Amino acid sequence: MEPGDARKTMSQLRRGVLEYCVLALLRDRKRYGVELLRELGEVEAMVTSEGTIYPLLSRLRRDALVETTWQESSSGPPRRYYELTPSGARALDEFAAAWPGFNDAVLHFLTKNGEPT
Amino acid sequence: MTKDLRSNALAEEYLAELGRAAAALPVNRREELLADVRSHIAVARAEAEVDDDTAITRIIGQLGDPEVIVAAALADLPAQRPPLSAGSWSMEIAAVVLLLVGGFLAGIGWVVGLVLLWSSRRWTVGDKLLGTLLIPGGLVVPALALGGALFASSESCSSESATVGQPEVMTCTGGGGVTPALGITLFALMVIVPILTAVHLIRRARPKG
Numbered sequence: 001m002e003p004g005d006a007r008k009t010m011s012q013l014r015r016g017v018l019e020y021c022v023l024a025l026l027r028d029r030k031r032y033g034v035e036l037l038r039e040l041g042e043v044e045a046m047v048t049s050e051g052t053i054y055p056l057l058s059r060l061r062r063d064a065l066v067e068t069t070w071q072e073s074s075s076g077p078p079r080r081y082y083e084l085t086p087s088g089a090r091a092l093d094e095f096a097a098a099w100p101g102f103n104d105a106v107l108h109f110l111t112k113n114g115e116p117t
Numbered sequence: 118m119t120k121d122l123r124s125n126a127l128a129e130e131y132l133a134e135l136g137r138a139a140a141a142l143p144v145n146r147r148e149e150l151l152a153d154v155r156s157h158i159a160v161a162r163a164e165a166e167v168d169d170d171t172a173i174t175r176i177i178g179q180l181g182d183p184e185v186i187v188a189a190a191l192a193d194l195p196a197q198r199p200p201l202s203a204g205s206w207s208m209e210i211a212a213v214v215l216l217l218v219g220g221f222l223a224g225i226g227w228v229v230g231l232v233l234l235w236s237s238r239r240w241t242v243g244d245k246l247l248g249t250l251l252i253p254g255g256l257v258v259p260a261l262a263l264g265g266a267l268f269a270s271s272e273s274c275s276s277e278s279a280t281v282g283q284p285e286v287m288t289c290t291g292g293g294g295v296t297p298a299l300g301i302t303l304f305a306l307m308v309i310v311p312i313l314t315a316v317h318l319i320r321r322a323r324p325k326g
Contacts, residue, residue: 015189033153034160049181051135054153055190058146076163080156
């Protein structure tokens with residue numbers, strides 16, 4: 001394994017998990033891109049290049065996990081709002097149910113033999 | 118109060134760069150991405166406390182390198198696969214060799230060659246069908262046919278010679294019930310067609326560049 005592999009793996013993991021974080025942010029209400037990025041930006045290291053969220057949102061829309069609507073705003077240009085669809089909500093529920101076990105399993109191996117993470 | 122969102126040179130330059138980077142995307146993806154990012158810049162400018170070049174530079178900086186954004190979009194394309202490496206086509210060579218002569222290894226070699234043929238990404242389905250249908254058993258088929266013909270003809274010869282009082286029966290090639298010319302042609306085809314197919318497959322699988 002080369003030294004760069006861990007960083008590459010983290011980048012792939014982050015991207016895989018990020019879409020569920022986006023779905024989770026849409027659980028209660030619809031949001032627009034800049035708003036989503038503001039929320040994601042509050043947690044360190046979740047999004048490094050903000051622009052990459054748009055291909056991700058486009059894929060979620062094509063997979064019918066979210067749907068979008070353009071809405072006029074009282075302040076500035078119209079916003080493209082993203083809203084969870086029923087299948088998006090199901091995907092989020094499935095992920096939310098599976099993640100803790102996955103997280104525990106990874107931690108189990110990482111901390112085995114008392115080694116620090 | 119709606120801010121005056123004048124077109125900004127920095128923003129336009131960034132969007133043009135993104136457009137160039139996104140040339141590799143299908144047209145609808147490219148247009149959606151450009152519209153989304155343009156809208157992002159407009160919204161972020163409207164929500165910024167001050168709308169000046171410093172703010173726009175910050176917004177663009179946070180959006181990130183256009184190449185990185187396009188790479189993320191490319192990763193989502195359904196048919197997108199890592200490019201075939203220029204080298205390492207040993208599996209394809211093994212497949213063709215096994216298809217040709219693997220039949221001599223109790224037939225198993227040919228089956229392994231078939232599996233390799235179908236698991237390779239260097240051949241189209243058409244190539245794979247060709248390899249499967251035109252090299253069934255590879256050269257083992259003509260070899261068996263040749264062996265069979267020799268065996269049959271020697272058999273018929275000995276039986277003819279054993280027949281007493283029938284001197285007019287002279288031919289001993291009638292074992293398979295085919296004339297010599299037709300037999301040789303069929304045999305040649307059974308040898309040449311698999312070899313031509315093998316050459317075709319090798320040419321198709323050869324790494325480019």
